[in-house]
Amino acid sequence: MDAQSSFHFETLLIHGGLEPGPAGATTVPIVQSSSFAHATAEDLEDIFRGRKAGQIYTRLNNPTTDSLEKRLALLEGGVAAVATASGMAAISTAVLTILRSGDEILSSSSLFGGTYSLFHDTLANYGILSRFVDPTDLAAFRAAVSPATRLIFVETIGNPKMDVPDIAALAAIAREGGIPLMLDATVSTPYLARGRDLGADLVIHSTSKYINGTGSTIGGAIIDNGTFDWKSPLYPHFELYAKKYRQFAFTARLRKLMHKDLGACPAPMNSFLLTEGIETLALRMDRHCTNALALARFLQTHPKVAWVNYPGLEDSSFHDVATRQFGNRYGGLLTFGLYSQVEAFRLINALKLARNLANIGDAKTLVIHPASTICVDYPLEQRLLLGVSDELVRVSVGLEHEKDIIGDFSQALEAL
Amino acid sequence: MQLTVNGKPESIESKDSLNITALLEELKVKDALYVTVELNGEILERENFDNTTVKNGDSLEFLYFMGGGR
Numbered sequence: 034m035d036a037q038s039s040f041h042f043e044t045l046l047i048h049g050g051l052e053p054g055p056a057g058a059t060t061v062p063i064v065q066s067s068s069f070a071h072a073t074a075e076d077l078e079d080i081f082r083g084r085k086a087g088q089i090y091t092r093l094n095n096p097t098t099d100s101l102e103k104r105l106a107l108l109e110g111g112v113a114a115v116a117t118a119s120g121m122a123a124i125s126t127a128v129l130t131i132l133r134s135g136d137e138i139l140s141s142s143s144l145f146g147g148t149y150s151l152f153h154d155t156l157a158n159y160g161i162l163s164r165f166v167d168p169t170d171l172a173a174f175r176a177a178v179s180p181a182t183r184l185i186f187v188e189t190i191g192n193p194k195m196d197v198p199d200i201a202a203l204a205a206i207a208r209e210g211g212i213p214l215m216l217d218a219t220v221s222t223p224y225l226a227r228g229r230d231l232g233a234d235l236v237i238h239s240t241s242k243y244i245n246g247t248g249s250t251i252g253g254a255i256i257d258n259g260t261f262d263w264k265s266p267l268y269p270h271f272e273l274y275a276k277k278y279r280q281f282a283f284t285a286r287l288r289k290l291m292h293k294d295l296g297a298c299p300a301p302m303n304s305f306l307l308t309e310g311i312e313t314l315a316l317r318m319d320r321h322c323t324n325a326l327a328l329a330r331f332l333q334t335h336p337k338v339a340w341v342n343y344p345g346l347e348d349s350s351f352h353d354v355a356t357r358q359f360g361n362r363y364g365g366l367l368t369f370g371l372y373s374q375v376e377a378f379r380l381i382n383a384l385k386l387a388r389n390l391a392n393i394g395d396a397k398t399l400v401i402h403p404a405s406t407i408c409v410d411y412p413l414e415q416r417l418l419l420g421v422s423d424e425l426v427r428v429s430v431g432l433e434h435e436k437d438i439i440g441d442f443s444q445a446l447e448a449l
Numbered sequence: 450m451q452l453t454v455n456g457k458p459e460s461i462e463s464k465d466s467l468n469i470t471a472l473l474e475e476l477k478v479k480d481a482l483y484v485t486v487e488l489n490g491e492i493l494e495r496e497n498f499d500n501t502t503v504k505n506g507d508s509l510e511f512l513y514f515m516g517g518g519r
């Protein structure tokens with residue numbers, strides 16, 4: 034395995050964690066088995082005790098999922114990865130591994146709606162409170178660290194706010210406070226930047242998006258960079274894990290408790306589909322990026338468009354930080370404003386190619402009106418905190434020919 | 450010297466005592482960089498591998514953190 038870490042990213046996308054399959058198969062075998070039999074009682078005891086490696090039960094581990102996890106760990110440069118049933122399962126499991134009642138999350142206010150709901154509503158019911166602060170206001174972010182803060186959570190590119198925080202600066206704040214930084218890198222993917230290089234201790238992906246790339250599969254992943262010192266007195270519940278498993282302390286606790294207990298494991302079939310999808314991530318992201326920039330430039334000059342938010346545009350206030358952080362690539366997601374919700378609806382209804390649905394990262398171009406869908410349960414004030422105004426349309430720019438994508442938006446805008 | 454390793458008897462003919470680092474080598478323990486060592490039920494800190502010696506009758510467990518990227 035370790036010999037592979039010298040390969041380039043594009044090579045790891047295809048070969049990372051891939052072992053020769055039965056009869057010379059070149060894809061990852063789908064091991065559709067709930068449980069795994071072992072020859073003797075002693076063998077199974079040894080596996081349960083951790084004396085030797087082996088599969089136990091698909092809720093805990095599975096050979097197909099293991100292959101995906103190895104590839105993700107290699108791609109991110111982490112010490113371990115855990116694949117989950119969805120991105121929300123990844124966030125829930127990872128966060129609950131760290132936090133106890135009375136602990137606080139210092140979270141970016143610019144979040145995916147589901148994550149906001151988990152932090153703001155669900156976790157609050159169990160005594161875990163979250164402070165939501167603009168991640169691009171570093172002074173405010175630093176000032177919001179409290180004695181109860183046990184986790185800093187940020188998205189690399191806020192979905193759908195499209196703001197780009199300076200992750201390295203936020204990582205420095207986390208280090209100062211002796212608190213781990215968990216980064217949701219779903220929108221940027223490991224291709225634009227590895228969380229580890231930006232100073233994140235833990236990285237989350239909704240693999241449903243760009244890692245799958247075809248809109249066929251729901252999945253999530255947690256990558257442990259092994260960088261946080263869990264011996265800290267702020268985390269007494271990690272003491273034994275830190276002593277026993279050192280740089281694997283987080284993943285060991287996650288696997289032995291939350292992941293086992295919550296049980297949000299991926300189906301082997303989905304792990305297989307994700308190992309297939311991820312192979313072309315680099316190629317696809319390049320095309321997503323160029324198509325998104327072309328559409329952003331088109332929309333920016335269109336008289337019926339009020340504003341466009343895409344970090345690849347030179348006049349975006351996030352252009353410089355995004356350029357530095359993501360190496361001149363800005364992802365496939367953009368938002369733009371019309372002059373009212375009525376116009377936003379009319380535009381969406383007039384589009385012929387772009388699909389109106391709740392997802393991102395598909396090969397197909399997708400649109401949604403977040404205020405009336407993903408954020409429909411939130412009052413205006415909370416929606417604005419998440420960057421969701423009534424006239425905003427989100428576009429996940431697909432892999433079609435750039436002229437067809439622009440043509441679709443052009444005809445829909447003409448029809449307004 | 451006679452040891453119990455992962456629940457099974459293990460005899461080391463040549464030596465009467467060994468430090469943990471040398472023992473890991475002697476027993477060709479897999480992925481020694483990642484292994485957790487328990488000596489008579491106590492977890493050993495990695496820093497103490499060189500200055501902790503095992504003697505006749507000691508019981509050891511070599512444990513691994515499983516799965517996901519290793």
Ligand SMILES: Cc1ncc(COP(=O)(O)O)c(C=O)c1O
Pocket residue numbers: 119120121122145147148188192217219220239240241251252253393
């Ligand atoms: C940034 C981000 N994080 C997390 C999620 C949740 O992932 P999933 O839908 O796979 O549960 C999503 C999308 O839904 C997302 O866009």
